[in-house]
Each structure stands twice: as C-alpha cells, then as structure tokens.
Amino acid sequence: MFGLNAKDTRFLLIVVFLTLATPILLQPFPESSSLAQFNAGYPDLMQKFAIFGIFAIGFNILFGLTGYLSFGHAAFLGVGSYTVVWMYKLLSYNILPGLVLSIIISALFALVIGFISLRRSGIYFSILTLAFAQMSYNLAYSVLTPITNGETGLQVYTNDPQVLMGANSPTSPHLFGLVMRESVQVDMGGWLFTFNIGYYFCAIIAILAFYISLRIFRSPFGMMLRAIKTNQTRMNYTGLNSRPYTLAAFVISGMYAGLAGGLLAAMDPLAGAERMQWTASGEVVLMTILGGAGTLMGPVLGAGFIKYCENIFSKINDGILHSWFAFLPDGIENFLVTLVHPFVGKGWHLTLGILFMLVVIFLPGGLVEGFQRISRLFRSKRVKDGPRRKDPEHHPKSAPHVAE
Amino acid sequence: MGILEVKGVNKRFGGLQALGDVNLSVKENTVHAIIGPNGAGKSTLLNCLVGKLIPDTGSVMFDGQSVLGRKPHEINQMGISRVFQTPEIFGDLTVLENVLIPCFAKRDGAFRMHAFETVAHEKEIVDRALHMLDDVNMAEKRDMHAASLSRGDKRRLEMAMCLVQEPKLLLLDEPTAGMARADTNNTIDLLRHIKATRDITMAIIEHDMHVVFSLADRITVLAQGTPLVEDVPEKIKGHPKVQEAYLGQSQHGHH
Numbered sequence: 001m002f003g004l005n006a007k008d009t010r011f012l013l014i015v016v017f018l019t020l021a022t023p024i025l026l027q028p029f030p031e032s033s034s035l036a037q038f039n040a041g042y043p044d045l046m047q048k049f050a051i052f053g054i055f056a057i058g059f060n061i062l063f064g065l066t067g068y069l070s071f072g073h074a075a076f077l078g079v080g081s082y083t084v085v086w087m088y089k090l091l092s093y094n095i096l097p098g099l100v101l102s103i104i105i106s107a108l109f110a111l112v113i114g115f116i117s118l119r120r121s122g123i124y125f126s127i128l129t130l131a132f133a134q135m136s137y138n139l140a141y142s143v144l145t146p147i148t149n150g151e152t153g154l155q156v157y158t159n160d161p162q163v164l165m166g167a168n169s170p171t172s173p174h175l176f177g178l179v180m181r182e183s184v185q186v187d188m189g190g191w192l193f194t195f196n197i198g199y200y201f202c203a204i205i206a207i208l209a210f211y212i213s214l215r216i217f218r219s220p221f222g223m224m225l226r227a228i229k230t231n232q233t234r235m236n237y238t239g240l241n242s243r244p245y246t247l248a249a250f251v252i253s254g255m256y257a258g259l260a261g262g263l264l265a266a267m268d269p270l271a272g273a274e275r276m277q278w279t280a281s282g283e284v285v286l287m288t289i290l291g292g293a294g295t296l297m298g299p300v301l302g303a304g305f306i307k308y309c310e311n312i313f314s315k316i317n318d319g320i321l322h323s324w325f326a327f328l329p330d331g332i333e334n335f336l337v338t339l340v341h342p343f344v345g346k347g348w349h350l351t352l353g354i355l356f357m358l359v360v361i362f363l364p365g366g367l368v369e370g371f372q373r374i375s376r377l378f379r380s381k382r383v384k385d386g387p388r389r390k391d392p393e394h395h396p397k398s399a400p401h402v403a404e
Numbered sequence: 405m406g407i408l409e410v411k412g413v414n415k416r417f418g419g420l421q422a423l424g425d426v427n428l429s430v431k432e433n434t435v436h437a438i439i440g441p442n443g444a445g446k447s448t449l450l451n452c453l454v455g456k457l458i459p460d461t462g463s464v465m466f467d468g469q470s471v472l473g474r475k476p477h478e479i480n481q482m483g484i485s486r487v488f489q490t491p492e493i494f495g496d497l498t499v500l501e502n503v504l505i506p507c508f509a510k511r512d513g514a515f516r517m518h519a520f521e522t523v524a525h526e527k528e529i530v531d532r533a534l535h536m537l538d539d540v541n542m543a544e545k546r547d548m549h550a551a552s553l554s555r556g557d558k559r560r561l562e563m564a565m566c567l568v569q570e571p572k573l574l575l576l577d578e579p580t581a582g583m584a585r586a587d588t589n590n591t592i593d594l595l596r597h598i599k600a601t602r603d604i605t606m607a608i609i610e611h612d613m614h615v616v617f618s619l620a621d622r623i624t625v626l627a628q629g630t631p632l633v634e635d636v637p638e639k640i641k642g643h644p645k646v647q648e649a650y651l652g653q654s655q656h657g658h659h
Binding site: 227244 | 454475476477480481485486488492493494495496497501504505506508509510512513514515516517518519520521522523524525526565569
C-alpha cells in the first residue's frame with residue numbers, strides 16, 4: 001500500500017494511529033490526581049510535538065542519512081515563521097498561502113546556504129552553517145527590522161492591508177474557516193481530553209512528512225545518501241557526484257524546517273528572531289541524536305522527549321516538590337526537596353543534559369536503540385522458552401535495518 | 405590504437421620527478437600489468453588515469469577522449485572502474501546495497517533525484533546485482549553488513565561493484581597488497597575467472613610477480629618514473645633491464 005511493503009505499511013499505520021490518538025494517550029492521569037501535571041495532552045504542547053517532530057524528521061534526512069551535521073537549521077525555521085506572518089499581514093489569516101510559501105522560500109534559502117556550505121565537509125561544514133544561521137539571526141534583529149520588526153517580533157496589526165480579509169473572516173489563524181485554536185473538550189469520568197483543530201492540522205502534516213521521509217529512506221536516492229555517509233571516495237569512483245545529492249538532502253531538510261517554522265506561526269501568529277538563534281539549531285541536533293540519528297522514528301521520539309521535558313519538568317516548582325514529599329518527616333522532606341530542586345523547574349536543562357549524556361554513552365543509537373534492545377530481550381526470552389531452539393553457535397550478523 | 409593511450413606524461417612533485425615521459429598503450433580485451441619497484445611512480449600514474457592527479461604535461465586518452473581535468477565520477481561514467489589497494493566499499497550498507505549503488509550509477513548517471521522510487525521495486529537492477537553476487541560467490545552474504553566481511557570478501561565485493569558496471573577498463577591498484585598467500589590465490593582465481601568469462605580490459609598495478617605473471621598479457625616495467633620495457637610476460641622474466649631495476653633496488657636494501 002502507498003508504494004510500501006507490508007512491514008512499512010504496518011509501521012506507517014501504527015504511526016498514524018499514535019499521532020491521531022495523541023490527545024488521549026498523553027492524558028493518562030485523571031484531572032484530580034496529583035500526577036495530572038504529567039499529562040501532556042494540551043493543545044499547545046501537542047502542537048509542539050508535531051511541529052518539532054517535522055523539524056527533526058527533516059533534519060534527519062540530512063544528518064541521519066548523509067552525516068552532514070548542520071548547525072544552522074533554525075534559520076529556516078525563522079524564515080518559515082516570518083513568511084507565514086507576512087502572508088497574514090498582506091492577505092488574510094488563512095494559513096495555506098503562507099505555509100506553501102514558507103516551504104518555497106526556505107527551499108531557496110537552503111539552496112543558497114547549502115550551495116556554499118557544502119563546498120566543505122565535516123566540522124567546516126558545521127561551522128559554515130552555524131555562521132549563516134547566526135548571520136540570519138543578527139540581521140533579523142538589526143538591519144532587516146523593516147521585514148522582521150526586530151526585537152518586538154513580527155505580528156499582525158490592525159492597519160495591515162490583509163487584502164483577502166472578508167467581513168466575517170476569522171481574526172486568528174485558520175484554514176478556510178477552521179480556526180486553529182479551537183478545541184473540543186471531552187470530559188470522561190475525571191479524564192479531560194482536548195481535541196484541538198490546530199493539533200490535528202499539524203498532525204496530518206506530520207504524518208505526510210513522515211510518509212515522505214519513509215519513502216526517501218526506501219528510495220535509491222536515500223540509499224545514495226547513506227552511501228555518502230559511509231564512503232565518499234567509493235561514491236565518486238562509482239560514477240556518482242556526491243555534491244548534488246548532499247545539496248538535495250540539504251534543501252529537502254531546509255524545506256521541512258521552513259514548514260515547521262511556518263506551522264509555529266500558524267498556531268500562534270508571531271515570529272521572532274530568537275527562533276533563528278543557534279540554541280534552536282542545537283536543539284534539533286539534540287532531538288535527532290537523542291532519538292536516534294538515521295532511524296525513522298528516532299527524531300520524532302527525540303523531539304517529543306525534549307519538548308516534554310521542557311514543558312513538564314520546567315513546571316515542577318518547590319511547592320509541588322513539597323507536596324510530593326509531604327508524607328515524610330520535615331527534615332528528610334526538606335533535604336529531598338533541596339536535592340531534587342536543581343533538576344526541575346528552571347533547572348530542567350540539567351536533567352536533559354544528564355539524560356543526553358547517558359543516552360550518548362550507553363545507547364549510541366539513541367532511544368530507538370533502547371527500545372530495540374528491550375524488544376530483543378523479550379524476543380530472545382521467548383525463543384529460549386520455545387521448544388525449537390536455534391543453533392546457539394550460529395548467528396550470522398545481519399545488517400541492522402536502517403529504519404525501525 | 406589502444407583503448408587507453410598515455411602519451412608523454414610528466415609529473416613533478418617539487419624537486420621529485422615522479423613520472424618522466426611515460427608512454428603507455430593498453431589494448432582492448434587484454435590484461436596489462438604495470439610493475440616496478442617501490443617509488444617507481446606506479447601509483448602516481450594510476451592517479452593520473454582516474455582524475456585524482458593532473459599531469460604537468462602529456463595526454464591521457466581513453467576511448468578517443470581525454471580524461472585530463474575530469475573528475476573521478478566523470479571518468480567512471482566514461483567507462484573506467486577502479487579497485488583500490490585497500491578495498492573501498494560502503495561499510496555501513498549491506499552487501500547487496502553495495503552492488504546496487506553502482507547499478508544505479510550506471511543506469512541513472514552521476515545524479516538523479518529518484519526519491520520517490522523504491523529500491524525493492526527496481527526488479528531489473530536487483531536481479532542484475534544478485535546475479536553479479538552469484539558470480540563472485542557472495543550471494544548468501546547479500547544481507548550482511550559490508551564492514552563485517554573478511555578482507556578477502558571485501559576485495560571480492562569491491563570487484564563485484566566494479567564489474568557490475570561492465571566497465572570498458574578496469575584499473576586494479578595492487579589488488580593483493582597485504583594479503584595472505586591463500587587470499588592472494590583466491591584473488592588471482594577470481595581475476596582469471598573474470599578474464600575468462602567476459603570481454604574486459606584490465607590494467608593492473610602490482611608488486612607481486614606471482615600475480616602479474618599468472619594474469620598479464622603484456623607487462624610494462626616502470627622504474628624511477630619512466631617505462632623501461634614493455635613486452636609479453638615470457639620475455640619480461642629474463643630481461644636484463646628488469647633484473648637490474650629490481651636487483652639494483654634490493655642491493656640498496658629497500659624495505
């Protein structure tokens with residue numbers, strides 16, 4: 001189905017199911033329980049999961065497949081956001097023209113930056129992309145103020161032309177009347193589920209983005225990209241020009257980033273220069289590595305993981321900690337609160353940093369490798385218990401499949 | 405006229421004359437060996453043929469076209485494949501994928517944006533790759549990680565990757581360097597098999613006389629960047645100039 005084999009189709013269907021059921025799956029605790037703050041099923045966060053998932057999926061096409069580590073992908077994120085907000089200002093709050101244009105403009109941007117940066121590889125490539133992104137960021141802050149509105153950030157004002165704006169048009173981002181921030185809330189015996197239009201719009205695009213990346217992974221083009229990562233010398237002596245391949249991968253990942261940036265502005269009609277800062281570029285690198293570079297699901301997992309930590313751990317303050325440890329004697333309670341304090345709230349980066357180090361050291365393949373190990377553990381147990389045991393001496397090492 | 409014509413090639417690295425007036429003609433469907441002691445300029449000559457180095461003067465014509473100034477991938481697309489001293493393969497990919505890539509390169513050229521096709525659906529190409537693997541006795545290893553192959557199998561795989569492109573000229577850079585005797589013999593058998601089963605022109609750069617004399621139709625002896633003699637193997641064996649070049653070297657104790 002969809003040009004995929006049975007295994008990939010099943011994989012895709014699982015992803016579709018998980019994505020569509022996210023508002024329910026991320027709301028495992030009833031509203032009244034003390035664990036309710038670990039619920040992540042609210043629109044703002046779910047939208048971020050989908051959007052940064054798209055960002056990371058695209059980044060993975062460049063970094064995961066070709067091994068070219070770009071430190072400047074946030075520039076495309078910013079370009080996408082600015083484009084969408086400009087379309088609001090000029091046309092109307094319909095998000096479609098802006099999103100289409102954000103993909104096109106970020107592709108052009110990526111073409112220029114990629115063409116120059118890909119003249120070098122390794123660390124030099126990374127530095128070049130970083131330089132471009134920082135340049136874009138600083139320009140957006142200063143010289144380009146007429147386009148970017150500088151420090152204030154770009155937003156829609158009442159005196160903007162908005163030529164396509166009808167009398168009854170919604171005054172916030174919408175898709176042909178479907179207002180992004182509208183939600184349906186369902187209260188089911190203590191559990192509160194929020195089905196947000198914006199999230200479902202992002203989710204559908206994320207599924208499409210995932211499908212495209214799946215096709216690229218299985219295509220001859222994707223195989224060439226992996227070949228570039230492995231051995232460029234052999235690549236060239238096999239009659240293949242690696243430059244256009246890497247450039248194509250760079251542009252595709254730039255388009256994904258532009259789309260993600262556009263979606264950020266489609267959910268919240270603002271665009272600021274800080275979206276282009278190097279920390280944002282670094283974040284997508286973390287997401288991809290944490291989840292598992294070069295795997296299909298990894299970047300999405302990584303994006304979800306980081307955004308979850310950012311939004312959930314950062315909300316845990318001392319008051320909440322005290323209420324958790326309230327059952328303990330005062331001295332121990334205070335001691336534990338002091339102990340945990342640096343890891344939560346404003347200190348959530350510390351938790352993330354430690355987790356990142358643990359993953360890189362013990363699971364070089366990222367979270368995906370962790371899941372694979374666990375599933376292998378279960379599988380080998382089943383084999384051991386089973387009546388037909390394979391010859392233990394004979395296990396030819398087959399290549400791990402790129403994408404599970 | 406040979407398929408490969410090298411005329412008056414000079415290459416200098418600073419004060420060192422690496423190649424001095426090299427003339428070489430490789431005839432179609434022959435195995436032409438280029439031998440010579442260490443530092444004779446064999447590798448420099450090879451690098452001039454594949455676009456890695458550009459000679460200072462002289463011409464290198466392949467199949468009627470100059471190869472000078474062309475990039476390695478363009479030269480490959482002209483019909484020259486190269487086997488390296490240390491096998492250059494795609495270690496992270498499977499054995500089958502390693503052979504599929506040259507198939508795609510041959511069919512689609514140096515670049516094609518085939519992002520929405522599926523490798524598994526390219527029946528013709530997959531069949532050709534499998535057939536090639538069968539030919540070098542590696543069919544059962546098709547799903548293995550190429551990096552986990554033995555040294556001899558890596559060489560076999562690299563050879564398959566080159567041959568599947570049906571090159572007009574196959575360049576081999578010391579194909580048995582650093583190999584144990586058994587592996588060397590396997591490689592010789594493989595090359596013999598290749599020579600016997602298809603019309604192919606090979607140019608071999610080699611140190612090992614055993615390999616050269618069991619394969620070559622013609623031999624060029626290179627010493628200090630200049631061809632000394634070119635002849636059939638039988639005549640090269642006892643040639644005084646060749647003995648001098650090799651023995652003269654070993655008297656000065658080469659390592």
